[in-house]
Amino acid sequence: QHPTHANPPTFLLAIEAIVERSRSSSTSGMVDAATAAWLGALFPAVERWFRWFVDSQKGAEPDSFRWHGRDPNDGKLNAMTLSSGLDDYPRASAVSDKERHVDLHGWIAFGAGVLARVGEQA
Numbered sequence: 698q699h700p701t702h703a704n705p706p707t708f709l710l711a712i713e714a715i716v717e718r719s720r721s722s723s724t725s726g727m728v729d730a731a732t733a734a735w736l737g738a739l740f741p742a743v744e745r746w747f748r749w750f751v752d753s754q755k756g757a758e759p760d761s762f763r764w765h766g767r768d769p770n771d772g773k774l775n776a777m778t779l780s781s782g783l784d785d786y787p788r789a790s791a792v793s794d795k796e797r798h799v800d801l802h803g804w805i806a807f808g809a810g811v812l813a814r815v816g817e818q819a
Contacts, residue, residue, distance in 0.1 A: 701753045702766035702780040705804050709811045712743070716814055728818045737819040740812075747808050754801055757794040762801045767792045 698704075716736070719728035728736065756763045764781040769792035771777055776792045777784050781800060789796055 698780070699766060703750050703754050703764070704780055705782045705800075706747075706750060706808055709743075709808050712739070712815065713811045716811075716818055720818070733818055736815050740815055740819045743815065744812060747812055750808065751805060754805075756797055758797070761795075761797045762805055763794070763796040763798050764801055767796075 715732065716728060719732040720726055723729060727733070751762075754762045754765060764778045766780045767776045767778050767788070769776050775788055775790050778786065778788055778798075781798065783800060786800070788798070
């Protein structure tokens, strides 16, 4: 895969589940010491990856995001967006740097929230 083509960060779903499960079993609402240590060790790598994810999927317009890697010459009416994980999701017929993909915006918002929760607990 090309270094500017990102996939949905589904691993963040697992991290969020671990944080929430640990918090819900605690009376203080904080994660246990072992989970906090693990999150502290994990946080720098996840933060670095998330910065790459945001930077690599930026659109041409400020504060816009698009899945990179669409090939306007793939022979399809609507060029596929393989990196998004939604290969046949309806997108614009004309591939453009000005596209804005709402599913990617959702992943960016979700990822920022998970990082914030991990940062609070680590």
